[in-house]
Amino acid sequence: MTWNLSFSLVTAVMLCILLGYYALSPRLPIVLNRFFVTLAVLEMLTLASDIISTWMDMNHQDFPVWLLTAVNMVYFLLYVTRSYATYAYTISLVGTRKKMPAFYKMGGWILVSVFWLVMLSSLFTGAVFTIDQEGYHSGPLYPALYVQMFVFLILGLQVLIHFWTEIHDTAFYGILVSYAVLIAGGFFRFAFSHFLLMDTFYMLAIMILYLTIHNVDLHRESRTMLFDYQAFEQVVREHQNFGIRYYLIGFMNCNYKETRQIYGGLQMDKVLSQIGKFLRETFRSSTVYYERSGCFLVMIEEKHVQKQAVSELLAKAARRLNEPWNTEEARVYLHFVNGQMSPDLQIHSVDLELEAIRNILEKGANGEIDRDFVVDQRTIEKILREFTVKKALSDAIQKDALMVYLQPIVEASTGRIVGAEALSRMQDPGLGIIQPGEFIPLAERSGSIMQIGKQVLEKTCRFLRDHGKDLPGLEFININLSPIQCMDHELAEIFRKVPQTYGVDPVRLHLEITEESMVDPEVLRGQMELLGQYGYIFALDDYGSGYANQFRIKAYPFSGIKLDMNTVWAHFKDPDTILPNTVKAFLGRGLTVTAEGVETEEMARQLTEMGCTYLQGYYFSKPVPADAFIEYVKRNEAMDPVERDVSDRS
Numbered sequence: 067m068t069w070n071l072s073f074s075l076v077t078a079v080m081l082c083i084l085l086g087y088y089a090l091s092p093r094l095p096i097v098l099n100r101f102f103v104t105l106a107v108l109e110m111l112t113l114a115s116d117i118i119s120t121w122m123d124m125n126h127q128d129f130p131v132w133l134l135t136a137v138n139m140v141y142f143l144l145y146v147t148r149s150y151a152t153y154a155y156t157i158s159l160v161g162t163r164k165k166m167p168a169f170y171k172m173g174g175w176i177l178v179s180v181f182w183l184v185m186l187s188s189l190f191t192g193a194v195f196t197i198d199q200e201g202y203h204s205g206p207l208y209p210a211l212y213v214q215m216f217v218f219l220i221l222g223l224q225v226l227i228h229f230w231t232e233i234h235d236t237a238f239y240g241i242l243v244s245y246a247v248l249i250a251g252g253f254f255r256f257a258f259s260h261f262l263l264m265d266t267f268y269m270l271a272i273m274i275l276y277l278t279i280h281n282v283d284l285h286r287e288s289r290t291m292l293f294d295y296q297a298f299e300q301v302v303r304e305h306q307n308f309g310i311r312y313y314l315i316g317f318m319n320c321n322y323k324e325t326r327q328i329y330g331g332l333q334m335d336k337v338l339s340q341i342g343k344f345l346r347e348t349f350r351s352s353t354v355y356y357e358r359s360g361c362f363l364v365m366i367e368e369k370h371v372q373k374q375a376v377s378e379l380l381a382k383a384a385r386r387l388n389e390p391w392n393t394e395e396a397r398v399y400l401h402f403v404n405g406q407m408s409p410d411l412q413i414h415s416v417d418l419e420l421e422a423i424r425n426i427l428e429k430g431a432n433g434e435i436d437r438d439f440v441v442d443q444r445t446i447e448k449i450l451r452e453f454t455v456k457k458a459l460s461d462a463i464q465k466d467a468l469m470v471y472l473q474p475i476v477e478a479s480t481g482r483i484v485g486a487e488a489l490s491r492m493q494d495p496g497l498g499i500i501q502p503g504e505f506i507p508l509a510e511r512s513g514s515i516m517q518i519g520k521q522v523l524e525k526t527c528r529f530l531r532d533h534g535k536d537l538p539g540l541e542f543i544n545i546n547l548s549p550i551q552c553m554d555h556e557l558a559e560i561f562r563k564v565p566q567t568y569g570v571d572p573v574r575l576h577l578e579i580t581e582e583s584m585v586d587p588e589v590l591r592g593q594m595e596l597l598g599q600y601g602y603i604f605a606l607d608d609y610g611s612g613y614a615n616q617f618r619i620k621a622y623p624f625s626g627i628k629l630d631m632n633t634v635w636a637h638f639k640d641p642d643t644i645l646p647n648t649v650k651a652f653l654g655r656g657l658t659v660t661a662e663g664v665e666t667e668e669m670a671r672q673l674t675e676m677g678c679t680y681l682q683g684y685y686f687s688k689p690v691p692a693d694a695f696i697e698y699v700k701r702n703e704a705m706d707p708v709e710r711d712v713s714d715r716s
C-alpha cells in the first residue's frame with residue numbers, strides 16, 4: 067500500500083510558521099495558553115511520527131520489525147494523546163471562567179488510559195496493528211483509533227454546549243468551528259485513508275483556535291502595545307480559580323482628561339506608547355495591562371518575586387513615571403499615584419476583586435488619592451459593603467421597593483404641621499434599613515438616581531392622593547433633587563407627567579435643590595423655569611454648608627431657604643449675630659426660611675424668635691413611615707393652639 071505524503075509536508079510547514087509566530091509574540095499568563103501550546107506541539111509530534119512511520123512502512127524491507135513496531139506504536143499513542151489534549155483544552159477554556167467539577171478531568175484521564183492500554187496491548191495481541199515480513203497490517207481493533215477520537219470530540223462538544231454561557235462569544239464560535247473541522251477530518255480520513263488528511267484538519271483547527279482565542283492582537287491596546295482590561299479580567303478570573311497568588315500594582319495618571327487637553331491627544335498618545343515600553347521593560351517577568359485613561363496595571367505572580375523586589379520595582383517605576391516625558395514637540399509632565407494589592411488580602415470573589423481594582427483605579431484617576439496607596443483589608447470590606455448595597459439598591463429599584471419616610475415641617479409661628487420632607491429609605495432583607503446617606507451617592511454615580519427620584523415622586527403623589535384630604539393642614543411635601551437629577555433633560559418631563567397621573571397639583575410639591583446643583587447655572591436655571599411653569603416651588607437646601615451666597619441665590623427662582631443643620635448647630639454652640647442676620651436678610655427678600663436639625667425646645671424657641679418660617683428636626687419628629695406620620699399630624703391638629711405654640715412652650 068502507498069500513502070500520499072504531500073498534504074502532510076505542507077501542513078508541517080504551516081504549523082511551524084504558526085508556532086514560531088506565536089512563540090515570538092507576548093502571551094497572557096493563563097493556563098489555557100499552555101494547553102494550546104501543548105496541543106500544537108502534540109500535533110507537530112503526531113505529524114512527524116505519522117510521516118516517519120508511513121515512510122518507513124512504505125520501505126519496510128529496509129528496517130527491522132522491532133523498529134517498525136516501535137515507530138508505529140509511538141504514532142498510535144500520540145494519536146490517542148492528541149485527542150485527549152483536545153478535550154483537555156476544551157475543559158481549560160471553560161475553566162478560565164468557572165471552576166470545573168473534578169470528574170470532567172478524571173473522566174478524560176480514565177478514557178485516555180483505557181485507549182493507551184488498548185494500543186499497547188496490540189504489541190502482544192496484534193489487535194490494532196501488526197508488523198511482519200510484508201510490513202504493516204491493520205488489526206481487527208484498528209477502528210478503535212476512530213472510536214477514541216469521536217468519543218473525545220463528543221465529550222468535548224457536550225462540555226461546550228453545557229457551559230456555553232461561560233465562554234466568550236468569539237471564543238465559543240471559534241472552538242465550535244474547530245470541532246466541526248475535526249469531525250469533518252475524521253470522516254475524510256475514514257473515506258480517503260491513504261491521504262493522511264487528519265493532520266491537515268488538525269492544523270486547521272489549531273489555526274482557528276489561534277485566530278479566535280490566542281491571537282495577541284485581540285487583546286492588545288494599540289498605543290501602548292499592552293494587554294487590555296478584558297485580558298486582565300480573564301487572567302484575574304483564572305488566577306482566582308487556580309488559587310495563584312499575585313501582587314497587583316496600579317499606576318494611575320491623575321486628571322488624565324485635563325492633561326490630555328493641555329498637551330493634545332497626539333502628544334499624549336506618543337507618551338502613552340513610551341510609558342508602555344518603559345513598563346514592559348521594567349516589569350519583564352510580569353504582565354502589564356493598560357486599563358484606559360492613563361491607568362496601568364502590573365500583575366506579578368508571587369512565585370516569581372520577593373516582596374522586597376516588588377517594592378523596589380514599584381519605587382523605580384513610580385520615580386520615572388513622574389519625571390517628564392519628551393516627544394519631538396513637547397515636554398510632558400504627568401502626575402501618577404500608585405495603588406498596591408498584596409496576595410494576602412482575603413477577597414472571596416472575582417467580581418469583588420475586579421470591583422476593588424476598578425474602584426481604586428478610578429479614585430486614583432480622579433485625583434481622590436493623593437499619595438501611594440496600599441489596599442488593606444478594611445478598604446476591601448468597605449468596597450464589599452458598597453458592592454452589596456449597590457446590588458441591593460438595583461434590586462430595590464427594580465421591585466419598586468424603596469420606601470419614603472416623612473419628616474414633619476412645623477410652622478414656627480403656630481406650631482402646626484404644615485409640611486413634610488420626603489426622605490427615601492431602603493429596606494433590604496439581608497442588610498436591614500439602609501440610609502440615603504449611603505445609597506444616594508452610589509445611585510448618583512451609577513445613574514439610577516433618576517429612577518429613585520421618579521419612584522419617590524410617585525410615592526409622594528400617591529400619599530397626597532390617598533391621604534391629602536384627611537390632612538387639610540398639610541400644605542406641601544418637599545422632595546429632594548440631587549445635582550445629577552437637575553442635569554438630566556428628562557427630569558422636567560417626568561415631573562410633569564407623574565403628578566398628572568395621580569391628580570396632584572405640583573404646587574403642593576416643593577423641590578429641594580442643593581447649591582452643588584448650581585455648577586452648571588444655565589442648565590439648572592432652564593430646568594427650574596420649566597418646572598416652575600408646571601407649578602413647582604423651590605427651596606435651596608443645606609444653605610451654609612458650601613459656598614452659596616446671597617448674590618448667587620438671587621439668580622434662581624427660589625421661594626425658600628433651608629438652613630443646613632450644621633450651620634444651625636454651630637450657632638447654638640457659639641452664638642453670634644451671623645445666623646440671625648442671615649435669616650433677616652432672606653426674610654427681607656420675601657423668602658421663607660426653614661431651620662433644619664432642631665433637636666431641643668430651646669432651639670425651637672430661639673429659632674422662632676429669630677424669625678424662621680419653618681422648623682424641622684428630631685425635637686418634633688424623626689422621619690417616619692406614612693402611617694406614623696398621619697397619626698402624628700392628627701395628634702398635632704387635635705392639640706390646643708396654646709399647647710402647640712413653640713414660642714410659649716417654655
Ligand code: C2E
Pocket residue numbers: 473488489490501502503506518519522546547548578607608631662663664665682683684685689
Ligand atoms: P437632607 O436633605 O439634608 O435631609 C435632612 C437629613 O437630616 C435627613 O437625613 C434627616 O433624617 C436628618 N435630620 C432631620 N432632622 C434632624 C435632626 O434634628 N438631627 C439630626 N441629627 N438629623 C436630622 P436622611 O434621611 O438620612 O437623608 C440624608 C440625605 O440624603 C438628605 O439630606 C438628602 O440630601 C438625601 N436624600 C434623602 N432622600 C432623598 C431622595 O429621595 N432623593 C435625593 N436626591 N436625595 C435624598
Ligand code: CA
Pocket residue numbers: 487546578607
Ligand atoms: Ca433636603
Ligand code: CA
Pocket residue numbers: 607608628630631662
Ligand atoms: Ca438639608
